[in-house]
Amino acid sequence: MTVSRRKFFINLGKSAGYLALIASLPQIAWAKWNKKAFAATNLDVAIKEKFGTLAIVDSNEVKLKAPAIAENGAVVPIKVKTDLANVKSISLLVKDNPYPLVTTLHIGPGSLADIQIRIRMGKTSEVIALVEADGKLHRAKQLVKVTIGGCGG
């Protein structure tokens, strides 16, 4: 069978299209991980990489629950709860960790802004919760004392 030049190019275009589609599929599903923000070693840089220039306000409505003294920095249980409306995400940062950004939890439709997670702390530091709602970052912080670090060693 002979393939005309025109058909050859049409087919080439089609298969390239399929390939692009296949290649893009998993990326659509898992595209959110922000490498720059997670690799930042400075608190302010991490916040900037993650949220750009969103305004930060201290808020009493963000309830951050963390232990006052964490005996083991490898496992520090944290709870964040808020009654704010339109919560998009909740981020946790540890000021003095090698990489301050710990996690960002996106709150989808039907979910409540009431989360729990266990984090790691290298040493005694401030734990900061940033709640993204209505185009603003609502902040709550607490000092957690760590007796044994959990990041390196």
Place this chain on the structure above:
Amino acid sequence: MSIKVKVKAKEKDGIVKAKMLIKHPMESGLRKNKEGILIPVHHLKEVKAEYQGVVIFQAEIGVGVAKDPFMAFSFKGTKGELFSVSALDSKGETGITETVIK
């Protein structure tokens, strides 16, 4: 090797509390082995929960999350319905668990 994801979802008064426990070493890339050589980074990147075809919770995770991460969140849901949680790590390994809301 796929990631092991354990999920428990319990409904009370229209609110489902979902608890997730994921088995993962969460190597930070800062730890050294006995010979003093750095252990390469290997951590979870993302955990996603789906209910009725909608992503209701999505966690971006860095190395600051504890080993074998535990997470919990709540959402509006019904008893007996399916709820799934999937995970992805920095080596591209994935894991998924489907559970029925109790």
